[in-house]
Amino acid sequence: MNPGDTILKIQDLHVEFPINIGTVRAVQGVNLELKKGEVMGLVGESGCGKSTLGFSILRLLRPPGRIAGGSIVYRGQDIVKMGRKDLLALRGSKIAMIFQDPLTSLNPLCSIGEHFVETLTTHERSIGRREALERSGKMLESLGIACDRLREYPHQMSGGMRQRIMIGLALIMNPDLLIADEPTTALDVVVEAQFLDLLGDLKNRFNLTIILITHNLGNVAQLADRITVMYGGAMAEVAPAGSLFDRPLHPYTRGLLASIPNIKLDQPKLMTMPGSPPDLVNPPGGCVFHPRCPLSIDLCPTQRPPVFSLDGHLVSCWLYRDSS
Ligand SMILES: Nc1ncnc2c1ncn2[C@@H]1O[C@H](COP(=O)(O)OP(=O)(O)OP(=O)(O)O)[C@@H](O)[C@H]1O
Numbered sequence: 001m002n003p004g005d006t007i008l009k010i011q012d013l014h015v016e017f018p019i020n021i022g023t024v025r026a027v028q029g030v031n032l033e034l035k036k037g038e039v040m041g042l043v044g045e046s047g048c049g050k051s052t053l054g055f056s057i058l059r060l061l062r063p064p065g066r067i068a069g070g071s072i073v074y075r076g077q078d079i080v081k082m083g084r085k086d087l088l089a090l091r092g093s094k095i096a097m098i099f100q101d102p103l104t105s106l107n108p109l110c111s112i113g114e115h116f117v118e119t120l121t122t123h124e125r126s127i128g129r130r131e132a133l134e135r136s137g138k139m140l141e142s143l144g145i146a147c148d149r150l151r152e153y154p155h156q157m158s159g160g161m162r163q164r165i166m167i168g169l170a171l172i173m174n175p176d177l178l179i180a181d182e183p184t185t186a187l188d189v190v191v192e193a194q195f196l197d198l199l200g201d202l203k204n205r206f207n208l209t210i211i212l213i214t215h216n217l218g219n220v221a222q223l224a225d226r227i228t229v230m231y232g233g234a235m236a237e238v239a240p241a242g243s244l245f246d247r248p249l250h251p252y253t254r255g256l257l258a259s260i261p262n263i264k265l266d267q268p269k270l271m272t273m274p275g276s277p278p279d280l281v282n283p284p285g286g287c288v289f290h291p292r293c294p295l296s297i298d299l300c301p302t303q304r305p306p307v308f309s310l311d312g313h314l315v316s317c318w319l320y321r322d323s324s
Pocket residue numbers: 017019024026044045046047048049050051052053062063064065215280
């Protein structure tokens with residue numbers, strides 16, 4: 001596969017959580033295409049469906065979550081229809097995921113080495129313990145951690161080191177797609193910046209394609225080639241990172257950018273977006289953003305906008321119905 005070829009194509013994905021008061025429509029008709037070697041930032045307010053989308057790609061939704069429709073095609077295979085055996089082979093060795101809090105993802109009773117040995121032997125049955133430890137040691141060194149720390153336990157590591165261990169565990173099988181869900185939330189700003197640098201470096205070294213889920217627009221600005229903005233379970237806008245920051249099209253993207261500090265702009269004060277994210281059990285009709293949108297027109301409350309393509313942006317907003 002060449003850089004720039006499509007590695008993952010999500011079409012009209014719907015994910016729901018049936019609960020006692022109704023059905024949470026966490027992902028509503030999302031389309032997403034990812035090219036080999038690119039970093040896609042996935043941003044949006046809390047509860048907009050970012051993690052649900054990430055978990056769906058690995059079919060790791062927590063009960064009662066279910067994929068209610070659509071397809072997730074990875075290298076020609078639809079993950080939604082995949083059998084258990086293929087799914088197990090996919091997880092870890094082709095697509096890996098790292099999570100927000102490394103301490104809850106690492107077993108406090110197992111040494112770092114045991115974590116690596118288990119990951120390796122699960123996917124490569126023929127590998128011996130000695131070879132597994134050797135490979136793990138090399139991986140640790142490449143992440144800036146001395147290999148003799150394989151003997152230590154998670155509580156002996158700092159937060160930044162644990163997050164590097166998590167990324168080592170994710171990369172040891174040499175996956176080609178990494179989904180990083182808020183990987184830096186538990187880190188202080190200095191360690192966070194180091195971790196993002198490391199992620200960028202690993203992307204080049206391992207020829208990785210990355211989905212970086214975050215609510216921190218600064219993080220994606222540093223690393224992402226393209227950014228997908230989600231709102232209320234739906235895709236609002238997809239654009240190359242620079243272009244999204246310079247010329248956001250969707251009113252939600254504009255609101256989001258106006259609400260973060262920007263040293264380039266002379267901002268007398270930060271904007272806040274009025275209203276709150278939608279109730280996903282009873283989402284508003286038409287465009288999910290219309291109750292908060294300062295530019296809403298008559299079509300918005302009644303009809304869901306399709307995706308319009310404009311200046312390299314994909315934007316789901318009726319304002320652009322005549323421009324694409
Ligand atoms: N196991 C679950 N049961 C019921 N509802 C759920 C479950 N997991 C997620 N949801 C709901 O799905 C919606 C999307 O949640 P999700 O965790 O994907 O959002 P998010 O964008 O990742 O938010 P955050 O930035 O806070 O991590 C929310 O309304 C959430 O309450």
